Amino acid sequence: MIEDKNTSRTQISELGEFGLIDHLTKNFKIKQKTTNLGIGDDAAVLDFESKKCVLTTDLLIEGVHFDLSYVPLKHLGYKAVVVNLSDVYAMNATATQITVSIAISNRFPLEALEELYAGIETAAKIYNIDVVGGDTTSSTTGLIISVTAVGYANEEDLVYRSGAKDNDLLVVTGDLGAAYMGLQVLEREKQVFEVNPNSQPDLDQYTYLIERQLKPEARKDIPELLKALEVKPTSMIDISDGLSSEVIHLCKRSKVGVNLYEDKIPLDPSVISICEEFKLSSTTIALNGGEDYELLFTIAQEDFPKIKANPNLTVIGHITDEKSGIGLVTRANEKIELKAQGWNPIKA
Numbered sequence: 343m344i345e346d347k348n349t350s351r352t353q354i355s356e357l358g359e360f361g362l363i364d365h366l367t368k369n370f371k372i373k374q375k376t377t378n379l380g381i382g383d384d385a386a387v388l389d390f391e392s393k394k395c396v397l398t399t400d401l402l403i404e405g406v407h408f409d410l411s412y413v414p415l416k417h418l419g420y421k422a423v424v425v426n427l428s429d430v431y432a433m434n435a436t437a438t439q440i441t442v443s444i445a446i447s448n449r450f451p452l453e454a455l456e457e458l459y460a461g462i463e464t465a466a467k468i469y470n471i472d473v474v475g476g477d478t479t480s481s482t483t484g485l486i487i488s489v490t491a492v493g494y495a496n497e498e499d500l501v502y503r504s505g506a507k508d509n510d511l512l513v514v515t516g517d518l519g520a521a522y523m524g525l526q527v528l529e530r531e532k533q534v535f536e537v538n539p540n541s542q543p544d545l546d547q548y549t550y551l552i553e554r555q556l557k558p559e560a561r562k563d564i565p566e567l568l569k570a571l572e573v574k575p576t577s578m579i580d581i582s583d584g585l586s587s588e589v590i591h592l593c594k595r596s597k598v599g600v601n602l603y604e605d606k607i608p609l610d611p612s613v614i615s616i617c618e619e620f621k622l623s624s625t626t627i628a629l630n631g632g633e634d635y636e637l638l639f640t641i642a643q644e645d646f647p648k649i650k651a652n653p654n655l656t657v658i659g660h661i662t663d664e665k666s667g668i669g670l671v672t673r674a675n676e677k678i679e680l681k682a683q684g685w686n687p688i689k690a
């Protein structure tokens with residue numbers, strides 16, 4: 343799939359390490375005034391003056407976090423950036439810089455890395471961040487990518503996982519479960535393709551699901567929206583491993599319980615129909631699917647009027663005391679204990 347786009351193959355060894363870094367990073371432009379110095383020295387120099395700096399990192403391993411048989415490298419580069427920015431926005435902060443480190447085997451020609459960096463560059467442009475450094479090394483087998491994201495916030499604007507209070511409302515952005523079902527569709531097509539390499543998949547009806555899997559977006563808009571609405575969440579987390587496990591993280595860190603209402607969980611119509619096709623419960627998928635990169639947060643009851651008209655935000659439950667437990671209130675109005683089944687490669 344990847345080789346189709348770019349037919350020539352230039353060996354990395356033809357450029358050498360420094361030639362490669364220069365080649366891949368030559369288009370990166372500095373846009374942020376907090377970047378004093380970007381790529382090219384021993385370290386980047388950033389200046390946040392009186393702001394607090396936030397820093398977060400992620401590691402993606404071929405065969406564990408992504409499968410290059412159906413993930414185009416350009417999408418992989420884009421996604422590697424976006425998943426990190428999502429963690430910055432989950433602190434209610436502004437993302438400003440990233441570093442990108444890669445380990446590559448000689449299986450990858452220069453053209454493959456150009457694709458990867460085209461995705462990184464697109465994300466940097468869309469999210470208005472600077473690529474200020476990284477590291478390049480070799481790997482004996484697969485591809486490894488690590489992105490570190492940096493951002494800033496006023497101290498009083500930072501939102502932690504630990505601030506949820508009894509009676510707060512639990513709010514989620516966007517809709518859930520689509521990225522996981524996109525992965526199921528891609529896995530199914532991969533199997534069909536292995537049996538019959540001439541098959542031409544018709545994936546039109548799955549566009550939204552596949553896009554959510556291959557080209558997720560981070561909710562840069564939400565810290566901005568909340569500021570405009572004059573709402574400061576009491577706690578916040580991004581949804582990378584599935585709603586269930588993130589709700590549990592928030593509750594444990596805040597020492598509270600929750601009632602989460604099954605019938606309030608926002609689902610796209612395409613998720614409902616694909617779950618019927620795969621004979622899966624859409625609630626289970628929304629709770630455990632993961633990779634949605636939506637934000638989950640709590641607000642004080644008195645802030646409800648400020649958010650209630652916004653179609654991006656859905657109230658899905660309310661915080662209780664710790665003793666009441668972490669519960670899912672089902673459509674049949676039964677309360678069951680919420681369990682984390684989040685996507686966890688270490689458990690698998």
Ligand code: ADP
Pocket residue numbers: 363367380381382383384385442443444473474475476477478
């Ligand atoms: P050092 O040997 O001091 O680690 P390098 O030669 O690895 O320095 O890197 C030179 C410059 O290029 C540094 O600014 C570094 O941050 C940057 N850089 C290296 N690899 C990458 C990469 N894969 N993506 C972006 N920048 C990179």
Ligand code: MG
Pocket residue numbers: 476477478
């Ligand atoms: Mg280095």
